Amino acid sequence: MNPAFSVIFFTVLSGAGYGLTLWWATVFIWSLLFPAPYPPPLWWIGPTVEALAISLVLMTVGLSSSVLHLGKPQRAWRAFSQWRTSWLSREGVFSLLVYAGVALLGVAAMIDDLDKAIGSSLVFISIALIMTCSIATVACTAMIYASLKPVPAWRHPLVLPVYLVFALHSGGWIAVALFNVADEPASARMIAIGICCMTTTVLAAMKIAYWRAIDRIELPSRESATALEGIGKVTVFERPHTEANYLTREMGFVLARKHSRKLRAIALLLFAGVPLLALMLAWLLPVAAVFALWVAAVSALLGAFVERWLFFAEAKHMVMLYY
Amino acid sequence: MTALPAPSPKKLGLVIDLDTCVGCHACAVACKEWNAGGIAGPLTDEDPYGKEPFGVWFNRVHSYEVAGLEAGDSGPGKSQGPSKSADLTVHFPRSCLHCETPACVTVCPTGASYKRAEDGIVLVDEDKCIGCKLCSWACPYGAREYSAVEGVMKKCTLCVDRIYNEHLDEIERQPACVQACPTRARHFGDLGDPDSKVSQLVAERGGRDLLPELGYKPVNKYLPPRPRRGATASAPVDATHSDEKFNAAALPPVLRWLDRVLSR
Numbered sequence A: 001m002n003p004a005f006s007v008i009f010f011t012v013l014s015g016a017g018y019g020l021t022l023w024w025a026t027v028f029i030w031s032l033l034f035p036a037p038y039p040p041p042l043w044w045i046g047p048t049v050e051a052l053a054i055s056l057v058l059m060t061v062g063l064s065s066s067v068l069h070l071g072k073p074q075r076a077w078r079a080f081s082q083w084r085t086s087w088l089s090r091e092g093v094f095s096l097l098v099y100a101g102v103a104l105l106g107v108a109a110m111i112d113d114l115d116k117a118i119g120s121s122l123v124f125i126s127i128a129l130i131m132t133c134s135i136a137t138v139a140c141t142a143m144i145y146a147s148l149k150p151v152p153a154w155r156h157p158l159v160l161p162v163y164l165v166f167a168l169h170s171g172g173w174i175a176v177a178l179f180n181v182a183d184e185p186a187s188a189r190m191i192a193i194g195i196c197c198m199t200t201t202v203l204a205a206m207k208i209a210y211w212r213a214i215d216r217i218e219l220p221s222r223e224s225a226t227a228l229e230g231i232g233k234v235t236v237f238e239r240p241h242t243e244a245n246y247l248t249r250e251m252g253f254v255l256a257r258k259h260s261r262k263l264r265a266i267a268l269l270l271f272a273g274v275p276l277l278a279l280m281l282a283w284l285l286p287v288a289a290v291f292a293l294w295v296a297a298v299s300a301l302l303g304a305f306v307e308r309w310l311f312f313a314e315a316k317h318m319v320m321l322y323y
Numbered sequence B: 001m002t003a004l005p006a007p008s009p010k011k012l013g014l015v016i017d018l019d020t021c022v023g024c025h026a027c028a029v030a031c032k033e034w035n036a037g038g039i040a041g042p043l044t045d046e047d048p049y050g051k052e053p054f055g056v057w058f059n060r061v062h063s064y065e066v067a068g069l070e071a072g073d074s075g076p077g078k079s080q081g082p083s084k085s086a087d088l089t090v091h092f093p094r095s096c097l098h099c100e101t102p103a104c105v106t107v108c109p110t111g112a113s114y115k116r117a118e119d120g121i122v123l124v125d126e127d128k129c130i131g132c133k134l135c136s137w138a139c140p141y142g143a144r145e146y147s148a149v150e151g152v153m154k155k156c157t158l159c160v161d162r163i164y165n166e167h168l169d170e171i172e173r174q175p176a177c178v179q180a181c182p183t184r185a186r187h188f189g190d191l192g193d194p195d196s197k198v199s200q201l202v203a204e205r206g207g208r209d210l211l212p213e214l215g216y217k218p219v220n221k222y223l224p225p226r227p228r229r230g231a232t233a234s235a236p237v238d239a240t241h242s243d244e245k246f247n248a249a250a251l252p253p254v255l256r257w258l259d260r261v262l263s264r
Helices: A005-033 A047-068 A073-080 A087-114 A116-146 A159-180 A186-216 A246-251 A260-284 A286-313 A318-322 B026-037 B134-138 B176-180 B197-205 B237-242 B253-263
Strands: A233-238 B012-017 B060-067 B088-094 B113-115 B122-124 B145-147 B152-154 B186-190 B221-223
Touching (some): A005 A087, A005 A116, A047 A073, A047 A087, A087 A116, A116 A159, A159 A186, A159 A260, A159 A286, A186 A260, A246 A318, A246 B145, A260 A286, B012 B197, B026 B060, B026 B176, B122 B152, B176 B186, B186 B197, B197 B221
Parallel strands (some): B012 B221
Antiparallel strands (some): A233 B060, B012 B186, B060 B088
């Protein structure tokens, strides 16, 4: 499949945005449930709000890039209508609901000043809405691809978990970098770092398993595609057209398969190797901790880009059986 | 709505005969000509007379070499007959199959893609299409082609603006590709009616689905090439020559003398 940069941008950036949102919401609930012994940081200032702002920027940039991918961006609003059958439509609906949750949180903050009881229950409702819809949006993104029968590599059962863990992973390293400088309880920070190391390892294992699996996937035969089963062995004699067409440009992308080994190693190094090394550096050299953790966050995001590029570029579409 | 309608009793579609198709591309050209001006129009070409012409076509005619199978051959296509089947060139016109359960319709986020409840034709409402291209990814048959100029998806309409068009003579109320075919390799009709001509043709010739394992239940059917005359059709011609019996006694005297001279 042709790896369209707008779609890669969207899935990686908004994925990181929704992942960071989940981390932010978890830290936020933590600070509500276990208030720090010293005067706790007001929840609307400091790294929690930075994290929310960054995740909103990431998801908004991602969503805008996906709208730019459209042939008719001015009609994008129509995409919210077919949530009964279309994962793409469902993704759009859930992505809007995340914004609605953030808006509700703003309202809750205002009410919180007036009436503690109503305010805090509204806060919990909006956080719950933000968390569920963030997970749902990423799951819908994965299901758009996982539901396409003509691309067997995307039908693999690891596609959905990889998308979800990648969101947690790329958002998580940003969260670790952000909260490192904060006056958050140290135990929370350690738990966060621990979870990030876990997602990194799990993700590396899942991707290696996925890559091995898709190398073994076989497309249906050209005989089945041409209704010539039992008649003979079918090879292409002449294409219908001498130049490229939409199908060969969109579905017939071969560059990645040629370099797949190197690109897979680069992806693995960027999203797993570099972050773990940077974490060790931060541990050994506390002076460089802030720098090292940001290197980890940026590298995880870059690794996600390479992985997502490969996810599209390596996948074979059945229409190429005809060519 | 992108939800599929209840299966209609009427299933309009095409039956394409791979035995008689000669790969002349007349269907593709006639389709392009009609649909450039019909409801699906324009069918934009980019750089049509330049170095890299690029455009939307609803029909694409592929040509394949088919190597005959030995008896008991294994592999994707097992030989059906007792001896080697013939080597063939097969011309294969590819267009929308108007599937009974088309994934291209259900993935559409806007409702622009739909399957008509009354006759099963799959169409795109170009005024609603946002050009996300997801439907083209969902189609394994490559039926949909995107027009970057208009920013919307294009596909075969089964000439919906011909087949019901009362301004045309009744004989012309069929898809342009069917009408143009010089070898009558394309047939149009109701595949939901078991008594229709097309359904009978499918039953008689063993019409097949493309990629039936995917479960999209294409309405269009393809008729496989008929077996070639003689079981070993691809046997070399020289082989029969060496088997010929030569009887010098039956020749006229002059040729008998010539044979004697040449045989020395």
